[in-house]
Structure formats: structure tokens, C-alpha cells
Amino acid sequence: MLIDNFRIHKHSWIIISLLFQIQKISSQGTGGPQDGGPYQGKFIGKMNSYHHQVSGEIHAVDDTTFLLTNFNYDGNGADTFFWAGASNRPGPLGFIVPNEYGKTNILSRYYNKDFTLKLPDGKKITEIKWLAVYDLSSQNTFGDIYVPEDFDPPATQRISQLTRKAHGVTSGPIQVLDAKTLLLPEFSYDGGGKSTYFWVGVGPQPSSKGFKVPDEYGYLDPIRPYLRESVKLELPGELTIFDIDWFSVFDIDTKENFGSVIIPDGLNVPPSLVKIVPHKNSLPNCVQLHKEYRMSWEVFGPQITIELAAQVDENDYMAFGISGSPTRAQMIGSDVAIAYIDGYRGFANDYNVTAKAPCIKVLGQYKGVCRDELLGGLDDNQMHTAVRANGINTITYRRSLIPNSDPGDKEIPTDREIQLIWALGVLNDEKEPSFHDLYPRGSLSINLGRKEAENNCFAFTRSTAEPKKPWDISHILDQNIRLFTATLGPSGGKRGYHGMTGMASPGFSWYINGYLAPELYLKRGLRYTFEVRGGNDPHSPEAYHPLIITDEPHGGIDRNQNARTRKRKEARVLAGVQFSTRGQARPTAAGPLCLARHSTERDRRRDDDFTDFKKFNRSLIYKCDKDQEPGMLEITPNSSWPDTVYYNSFTHSNVGWKIHVVDSFTLSAVGGSQRSATLGICLSTYIALIISYLYLF
Incomplete structure (x- = not known):
């Protein structure tokens, strides 16, 4: 249903655009392109x-x-x-x-x-x-x-507010910031529509013959509820304000306009600073999954050729595949390809998802987001081409419509719609997928075997805006603190753990004394205790996180015990592990699970909206097992310990961060780089933290 609307008038868009330009040409004395080219002011x-x-x-x-x-x-x-x-x-x-x-x-x-x-x-x-x-x-x-006399330079233009028709749609006067950007101040919508989108088109009034506008995060899903929010929208692809007659909040299922505004002709607005990045598809069918991601395909005989193209960083992956449920988007049980480019070589590896966690071995069996080979199957994806150009990764691969004997592979029917899933994220240091940054919340249903070609893709765009600043790293620097509490919580998007440490996150991180992955300062010769509440169920890939301390930043040494993942140097384990006579590592500091979660009203894809961790933390809900005692890890750093070590998880990589081991707590001992740090936690602050923990438990 998400793409049905895009089947409308693929070729007639050209005719509509030409007619629209003829209509507009007489009204562009004050604004708009002068010669049919891109608007430049x-x-x-x-x-x-x-x-x-x-x-x-x-x-x-x-x-x-x-x-x-x-x-x-x-x-x-x-x-x-x-x-x-x-x-x-x-x-x-x-x-x-x-x-x-x-x-x-x-x-x-x-x-x-x-x-x-x-x-x-x-x-x-x-x-x-x-x-x-x-x-x-x-x-x-x-x-x-x-400069002509009485010259009126381009500026933001205010137009009418949205008409109030249904589902609580209201706004203040809409602002046209530039040729591609609309600002909806005080926008509200109750979320009660069936398949409702931001929608634009040409003609005297809103109709089903229009085009989706990505939401403020670039998604093309049905829009969420809003309550008096300022929403900034960028028109898709090469579309500008001079190419449309109206903007609407429109339900494509019921063909109902919930609220709209007419765009005046010839607006004298600044040109957009967004760069248009055209991208040509090599296959006849194309669906735009997100502002930054598209998928093209062609079915020929018993195989399907799939092309994934996304505007991503060099170390990012593109995920695409068949949902684990035939009726909705579901990660568990899905059959996906993880596509990326490493240097000059492209990959489209075949994965099966059995748990919402990176792949680990649980009681002799692999669980999580695992390659098919580890689950007893085969990698059935045939790599075809891989190109990175203009900041866009394009990977083409083939697979069979009907799987052979691989139990993890799903059939792709050609006579009906199928539920699909997708995601974009960062690869970890082992070139395995970490928690995804972009992913849909709604379902994506497509008939991949349809007879008529379908293409609703538009050009990529690239903004000149600076990326959001990562949250500050907290520093626990107090010689009176000897007790630390280790719990788990969400890693907080690109501004959180990933932005703070530069490492890809599995989606959760250690919270030490209530702070996301802080840097700790410990003195040699003093005894410290960690109360560990990271989960003690070895049957669960999501809820088993014994605390360890090593001399390398990644952790997850349980994963490194099998030869497949030995891509790092051998870690020196300083605490939290005992070794058997055969050299097998066994954790010693596992405790009951205390986990901070997003509330049901929160969308974790919006974590980067929080300007700092303190505000983010206030939005979380803590759920802790109160019936079990925490795991205990006691350590006494000595002269054999390096100056920098790391606390981490025994089972998963990139969950913790740094411990600075010092000989004294003088400024010279802790390093000049920290002399200006204002985030040290004093004793009184720690007492407040203890009080908050007593409240939680």
C-alpha cells in the first residue's frame, strides 16, 4: 500500500510539469527560475x-x-x-x-x-x-x-496556515524558508488517518494526483502524530516551491485532505543551498525507501536482480530483505542482505535474524543477526557490481526466487505482495552490522513480480548543514568514589555512544552510576567495586552482559574465542574473566538485568533530537530485577595495568568505554587534556545518585 500511489502517472508527471511551467511563466516577475533552469535567487x-x-x-x-x-x-x-x-x-x-x-x-x-x-x-x-x-x-x-532602486531581495515568505478539515490538523502561518524548504510552525495532527502523508501537487486543490514529501527525518512512512511542533520539510529530489500549487496533509487510502494551503505564485524566496545529486537506476523498477535510500529490481526467470543505492558514509551498510512476518514488518525471522563496500570490493552477504542483537554463540548455537553460514545455511546472494561515487554506494546482487534447501532463506512470490524490511547503519570494527540508524516503523508491501514497470524514485539531495554535535562524555573523577553501579540502557543514536566514542554501537551501552559510557578515573593501589546489573541469563543473546575490563576498547571477547571473528589483536583481560585449563574464558561478574528503555510513546529514531544526555535520560523508563543481588567485580589496579583500560561486555562489542588508571588525582596525573573538564562528579553529586538508585530499587 505504501507504493500504490506512486504508480499514478509516472509518465504524466512530465506532461503535468510542462503545463505547470506554462501556467507559472507569467507570474515569475518577482521570483522563480528565469529560464527554466535551477532557481538561483x-x-x-x-x-x-x-x-x-x-x-x-x-x-x-x-x-x-x-x-x-x-x-x-x-x-x-x-x-x-x-x-x-x-x-x-x-x-x-x-x-x-x-x-x-x-x-x-x-x-x-x-x-x-x-x-x-x-x-x-x-x-x-x-x-x-x-x-x-x-x-x-x-x-x-x-x-x-x-542594484535597482527599491530592490526587494529574497527572504523567507509567510503564507496562510493549514485549513482545518479533519484529524486535528492545525498550524501557524507556514513559512517558505527557501525554494525547497517549508516550515510548519505549531503543527498538530492526531495520527488518526489510515495512510496519511505530507503531500504536494499541481492543480486548483489537493488530490490523489500528488507526491509524497519526506517527513523531517527523511522517512516516507505515514506520518506520526504531532502536537504543536515546528516541522521543517524539504521537497524531494529536484522539486522546488515553484513546481507545486499546494501542500496538504493527505490520506491516500481515503483520498481525504485533512488540511492544506495554496502556494502563491512567484514567491521571492532564497534559493536552496541543498545540492541535488542525480542517480540513474540500472533496473526498470525502483522504490524510494527513504530520502537517503532506494531499491531497484528486475525479475527474470527464476532469479531476481536487486540494486541497493544509498547516500551513506564509507563504513555504513545497507540492509534489505524479507520480513519475518507475512503480514507486517518484523525483524525476528527475517531473511536480509547486508550490503557494503570495503575498499574496492563490494559485499551483499546473506543474513538471518533470530534475535535483536549482534550474532553471538548461546549454548553452542549462534543467535542474533547472523550470516547464513553460521546457522547451517549457505550465502545464496550472487554479487554483481559495487560502485561508490558522489557519496552514494550502489550494490547490485542476484538471488533465487525460490530457495534451495537453506532453512533461513525465504521465497519471493511473484503473484502477490510481500512484506519487506530495510535499514541503514554503521559497520563495527569486524565489518558486521551494528544497530541501525535508519529503519521504518510501518510495513512495506510490494509485488516484486508485477508486470508493469514501477519507478517512484527521486534524486538524492545533500545538505550543507553541520551534523549535530555529539553529547558530552561525563568524567567520574573523585577519589572518594570506590563503588560503581553498572546497568544497561539505549546508546542514544549518532549523538550518543557512537558520536561520543567514535565506535559503532549494538544499540545498548553500559550506564555507570547513571551516566552513558562515562570515563572513569581510578588510582593504582586502591580497591574498587562494580555492582553489575547487565543480565545473567546465558540463554539470551540480549540479556547476558557480564562486565569485564581489558586493555582494548571493544570487548566482546566471547565472540573472539571462535576463529571467525579473530580480526583484532589478542586482548589482555584484566578483570571479570577466569580461564579454564584449556584457555576457555568464563565470566565472573554477571548480575540481574537493570535496563533503561524508551517509553512506549517515544520513537528511538528521534534520539538525536535531545541536545544532551541529561535530557535524554529523563525520557527513559528503568526496569530492574529487584529480587536478585547484583554481580560483584572487585578490582585493585596496580603498576602492571596500562594507563588506559576499558570496561566492556563479555558477550558484545562496543558497550563500554575508558578507565584512566592514575598514580594520584592531581591535575598533572590525570592529564592536561582533562584540566578544563567540568564534568567531574563530586561526592555530593554521587550521594544524590545513590538516593536516585535507592528510589529505583
């Missing part, structure tokens, strides 16, 4: 050329910024700058405009170059009369352009 004019081959076109991006396109200058001026002023014509009364790098250097050669110039010191375009290429030593103008 409000056109001012072509630069007047006098000397040194100066030429180019000038647009206003906003009230302080010019965009110069196809700009040329031979670079032969002696003392030449971009120069602006408020006099009647260019002359010595003016000021230097910094170049595209923000520098006031003498201009070098330009050849058909596009770039922006920002006026200095908060000056505005409306305060000047001209922009010139001017030589200060000879006081000659090599080229100039005059």
Missing part, C-alpha cells in the same frame, strides 16, 4: 564589462548575499578586489567585499566560476548601489552592476 542582471574580460550574471540570494554565476576575470589587475558602495558610481568611496572564501586577498583569475559573496559587517544589498571589480591602485572599474 532573484536575478539582478549581467555584469557590465570594461576591462580584463570581466563578465558574469548576478543574483541576490538573500538581503546580504550575491550569487555570481559564470564569472570571468583574467587576474591581471595589480590591486583588484570585489568592491561595493552607495555612491552614484564605482569609485574610491566604497569597501572591499570578501571573496568566496571570506578573504580580502587581491583577486586571482576566474573562469566560468559560480560562487557567493557575502557583504561584510552586516551590510545589506538594499544599502548599496553597485557591486564592482575595482582596482584600488589605478582606481579603474573593470566591471560592475547596479
Whole structure:
């Protein structure tokens, strides 16, 4: 059902767009593309050329910024700058405009170059009369352009609020921030629709002949409930505000408009800074899974060819496969491919999911997200091509529609729809998938054997916005603290454990004294005790986490005991493990499970919305086994311990973080890098933590 709407008018979109451009052309005197090309801001004019081959076109991006396109200058001026002023014509009364790098250097050669110039010191375009290429030593103008009188530069435009029709849809006046971005202030929707999306299209009023707009996180799932939230939306692919007539909250099942607004013609808005990254499919069918991810396919004979393409980092993976349930999206029991590129080589490995945890051996059997070979099957995916270009990984592989004798492989029917799942995430240091960052909450149902080709994919886009800052790492630096409580909790998205430590997380992490993976400071010769509440059920891949301390950052030494995963150096285990006469490691510090969880109202895909761990932690619900005593790990660091060791999980990798082993608690001993740390936990803070734990238990 998610893709049924996209079957509408694949080819008629071209006709609609052409008719729409004819309709719009008479109303673009104040805004919109001037020549059918990409919108670059409000056109001012072509630069007047006098000397040194100066030429180019000038647009206003906003009230302080010019965009110069196809700009040329031979670079032969002696003392030449971009120069602006408020006099009647260019002359010595003016000021230097910094170049595209923000520098006031003498201009070098330009050849058909596009770039922006920002006026200095908060000056505005409306305060000047001209922009010139001017030589200060000879006081000659090599080229100039005059700003028209009463010039109105592009700016954010406020339009009407959403009409109130159904399901509590309301908003403040919608803001068009730029040519591709809408802001819905105070937006509300009760979530009661069947299949409701942000929806845009052309024509006099909203209709089913429209197109989905990804939500604020890039998902194309039916939208969630909102309550007076500011929602920023980016129009998909190459679509701009000048290509649409209306915006709606629309249910494609019932064809009902819950609330909408008409987009005025010729809005004088800034151009979008989003870069369009076109990507051509090699297969006839394509479905857009997320703003950053698409899947193409073709069925031929007894096989299906699948192409996965995503805008991801080099160490990311793409997951795609058949759901573990025939009626909904379900991770347990699913048959998935984990696709990634390692150097110049591509992989599309065949996995089976038996638990929501990385693959580990439980009582002699592998459980979790495991390769088929470990579960007694075969890797039936046939790798075809793998390319990384323009920040996009594209991997093509083939598999049989009907599996052979592999019990983990699922059949792909061609006569009906099938439930599919997908995800994007980071590979750990063993090139195994860690917990996924992007994944759908709703179901994805597609008939992969349909006769008519289907393609609803759009171009990738790339924002210039800076990534969100990781949360600060807490430092427990107090010589009076000798007792630590180790519990488990969610790792907190890209701003959490992954951003703080730089390591891929399995989705959960150690919480020490209530803090997510803090750095601990221990003194040699002193005895310390860890109360461990990480789970003591060896039958469960999710709930068995004895605490260990090693000299390497990853942990999970139980995984490293079999030859398949020995890709790291041999770890030195300092505490938490005893070895049998055969060298088999056995944990000594396992305790009952105390786990922080997201509330049922929270979506963990939105963890990065929290600006710090403190606010994130307040949103969690703690559930602890109160009937069992915690596991105990007592340690006394000595001179044989390295200066930096790591607390971690015996079973899973990348769950903990650093312990600094010091000879004293002086500033020089703990290191100059920590002298400015303000996150040390004093005794009074720790007492407060004890009180909070007494409340929990």
C-alpha cells in the first residue's frame, strides 16, 4: 500500500510539469527560475564589462548575499578586489567585499566560476548601489552592476496556515524558508488517518494526483502524530516551491485532505543551498525507501536482480530483505542482505535474524543477526557490481526466487505482495552490522513480480548543514568514589555512544552510576567495586552482559574465542574473566538485568533530537530485577595495568568505554587534556545518585 500511489502517472508527471511551467511563466516577475533552469535567487542582471574580460550574471540570494554565476576575470589587475558602495558610481568611496572564501586577498583569475559573496559587517544589498571589480591602485572599474532602486531581495515568505478539515490538523502561518524548504510552525495532527502523508501537487486543490514529501527525518512512512511542533520539510529530489500549487496533509487510502494551503505564485524566496545529486537506476523498477535510500529490481526467470543505492558514509551498510512476518514488518525471522563496500570490493552477504542483537554463540548455537553460514545455511546472494561515487554506494546482487534447501532463506512470490524490511547503519570494527540508524516503523508491501514497470524514485539531495554535535562524555573523577553501579540502557543514536566514542554501537551501552559510557578515573593501589546489573541469563543473546575490563576498547571477547571473528589483536583481560585449563574464558561478574528503555510513546529514531544526555535520560523508563543481588567485580589496579583500560561486555562489542588508571588525582596525573573538564562528579553529586538508585530499587 505504501507504493500504490506512486504508480499514478509516472509518465504524466512530465506532461503535468510542462503545463505547470506554462501556467507559472507569467507570474515569475518577482521570483522563480528565469529560464527554466535551477532557481538561483532573484536575478539582478549581467555584469557590465570594461576591462580584463570581466563578465558574469548576478543574483541576490538573500538581503546580504550575491550569487555570481559564470564569472570571468583574467587576474591581471595589480590591486583588484570585489568592491561595493552607495555612491552614484564605482569609485574610491566604497569597501572591499570578501571573496568566496571570506578573504580580502587581491583577486586571482576566474573562469566560468559560480560562487557567493557575502557583504561584510552586516551590510545589506538594499544599502548599496553597485557591486564592482575595482582596482584600488589605478582606481579603474573593470566591471560592475547596479542594484535597482527599491530592490526587494529574497527572504523567507509567510503564507496562510493549514485549513482545518479533519484529524486535528492545525498550524501557524507556514513559512517558505527557501525554494525547497517549508516550515510548519505549531503543527498538530492526531495520527488518526489510515495512510496519511505530507503531500504536494499541481492543480486548483489537493488530490490523489500528488507526491509524497519526506517527513523531517527523511522517512516516507505515514506520518506520526504531532502536537504543536515546528516541522521543517524539504521537497524531494529536484522539486522546488515553484513546481507545486499546494501542500496538504493527505490520506491516500481515503483520498481525504485533512488540511492544506495554496502556494502563491512567484514567491521571492532564497534559493536552496541543498545540492541535488542525480542517480540513474540500472533496473526498470525502483522504490524510494527513504530520502537517503532506494531499491531497484528486475525479475527474470527464476532469479531476481536487486540494486541497493544509498547516500551513506564509507563504513555504513545497507540492509534489505524479507520480513519475518507475512503480514507486517518484523525483524525476528527475517531473511536480509547486508550490503557494503570495503575498499574496492563490494559485499551483499546473506543474513538471518533470530534475535535483536549482534550474532553471538548461546549454548553452542549462534543467535542474533547472523550470516547464513553460521546457522547451517549457505550465502545464496550472487554479487554483481559495487560502485561508490558522489557519496552514494550502489550494490547490485542476484538471488533465487525460490530457495534451495537453506532453512533461513525465504521465497519471493511473484503473484502477490510481500512484506519487506530495510535499514541503514554503521559497520563495527569486524565489518558486521551494528544497530541501525535508519529503519521504518510501518510495513512495506510490494509485488516484486508485477508486470508493469514501477519507478517512484527521486534524486538524492545533500545538505550543507553541520551534523549535530555529539553529547558530552561525563568524567567520574573523585577519589572518594570506590563503588560503581553498572546497568544497561539505549546508546542514544549518532549523538550518543557512537558520536561520543567514535565506535559503532549494538544499540545498548553500559550506564555507570547513571551516566552513558562515562570515563572513569581510578588510582593504582586502591580497591574498587562494580555492582553489575547487565543480565545473567546465558540463554539470551540480549540479556547476558557480564562486565569485564581489558586493555582494548571493544570487548566482546566471547565472540573472539571462535576463529571467525579473530580480526583484532589478542586482548589482555584484566578483570571479570577466569580461564579454564584449556584457555576457555568464563565470566565472573554477571548480575540481574537493570535496563533503561524508551517509553512506549517515544520513537528511538528521534534520539538525536535531545541536545544532551541529561535530557535524554529523563525520557527513559528503568526496569530492574529487584529480587536478585547484583554481580560483584572487585578490582585493585596496580603498576602492571596500562594507563588506559576499558570496561566492556563479555558477550558484545562496543558497550563500554575508558578507565584512566592514575598514580594520584592531581591535575598533572590525570592529564592536561582533562584540566578544563567540568564534568567531574563530586561526592555530593554521587550521594544524590545513590538516593536516585535507592528510589529505583
